[in-house]
Amino acid sequence: MNPLIELPLWAAWLVVALALCGGLLALTGSIGLVVLKRFYERVHAPTLGATLGMTLIVLASMVFWSLSEGRFALRDLLIGVFLTVTTPVTLILLARAAAYRDRIEGDAQVPPE
């Protein structure tokens, strides 16, 4: 059974619109991974999905569960909080590793330590 059918039409549209916009942003970020040329440029792209894209998808999920359960379902807020707090750790780790390697290889575009 499809729970979206039980929602009022406007709510179903809202949920779909939010999830779709979030998904499109994440897709744009993934395309960026292919389109951009250098490593340091590529790292910027997936943050689209991890920031605004994630926010929109979490919003869609919160609206959906709140309306279908008839109470404020705020649990998905935690996904947003933990993703926001942990993404920088991964990105900084990647950036530092890349900078370390490029310096050893003598890449002139990376500033020295």
Place this chain on the structure above:
Amino acid sequence: MIRAVLPHPLLAAGLFATWLLLNGPLSAGDMVVAFLVALIIPQVMRQLEPDRSGVRSPGAILRLASYVAVDVVRSNYAVAAIIMGRRRHIRRSGFIHVPLDLRNRYGLAVLAIILTSTPGTLWVQYDRATGSLLLHVLDLIEEGEWIDLIKGRYERLLLEIFP
């Protein structure tokens, strides 16, 4: 006395809220467990000896949050436009050094989160000895503009929040 029971009040409040959010509808049993979690886990944290956070100035927190919310949307749009190839000028990406006055660890952590959450800026490396932050910017038009933006818009407020 209060310090012995609640060494990190903000952490305890955060754990309490997290536990309740994870467990769905409010019930008396969950409240009791959440209370215990909020009391016990900060005692474990005490062994790690984290610095005290000492957050100040709720007004500055709200202002910073609103700035960040606007900047996240704006920079998401800007980076999406770059990826889709809709830019009016020739784009140049590169590294910049930002001299930071902020020394508080929690303040720096929040700044790292903000800079990462706004696509287009990437935190590469921070040197604690000189206070210099190496940043990679995807659309680097004017180096001075970026430094002014980070120092004037974020760092000033963070210095108020984490004195």
